[in-house]
């Protein structure tokens with residue numbers, strides 16, 4: 397299948413129940429000498445400004461699917477909108493961060509292209525290489541084998557979630573703050589099996605363009621199931637999620653992430669608080685939104701698709 401057909405198929409599977417502007421961005425890139433494709437799709441939220449565009453989703457997905465020391469080199473970008481639109485100026489600016497001798501235009505529709513020249517940014521192409529350093533004692537790979545120091549016991553699925561969440565820290569791209577956060581989500585598929593996703597926070601040239609680990613990982617979930625390259629069973633629901641960070645007090649998702657999490661339904665979030673000195677972590681559980689059980693809730697009085705009179709869901713279509 398050609399890349400433009402991959403983009404069209406993904407756009408049709410995008411989550412845009414509020415605007416209907418289903419869009420997809422497919423980035424062809426090189427990492428470790430191998431060509432790969434990264435598919436990003438629109439991921440809307442009932443609180444509209446919390447929505448993530450297809451281009452933004454593709455970029456954070458691309459940067460956080462590889463270890464932070466691994467360079468990624470963009471070769472081409474293909475954009476498709478079911479309503480015939482083109483990427484926003486903001487999205488073209490984001491893509492301009494990846495400009496190089498080999499990549500300077502975006503293919504939009506019917507082979508037409510948009511040059512990124514007008515969107516050039518006054519900086520080095522930071523996302524292409526390992527150009528930031530973690531402070532001593534907070535380098536995430538030092539903590540791949542961090543030891544759980546709590547009292548609760550976990551089943552094998554929960555252990556897999558926690559492990560991938562720690563792995564997500566190593567995929568983070570906090571080029572400005574060097575504050576890495578990992579996240580993971582487990583999705584139950586229609587055949588009863590479980591698929592686990594992980595990711596990290598991504599900071600781009602402008603701070604406002606970054607995305608937290610939780611939202612980056614939710615983008616990766618949506619992108620995977622919208623891609624025609626995914627051939628497994630259909631997703632049914634998110635059954636649990638996790639986020640991990642180095643903190644002196646309880647780790648917790650920011651307000652923006654809580655709003656995005658609420659769109660995905662009610663499920664427990666495992667909050668990993670990592671201690672860089674002892675190389676241990678503890679876990680506390682919260683629910684994403686209200687459920688009739690005893691867990692505390694991350695987002696009381698959540699604003700959900702039901703408030704707009706819809707049963708829209710990014711996971712079960």
Ligand SMILES: [Zn+2]
Nearest residue numbers: 608649650653
């Ligand atoms: Zn957040």
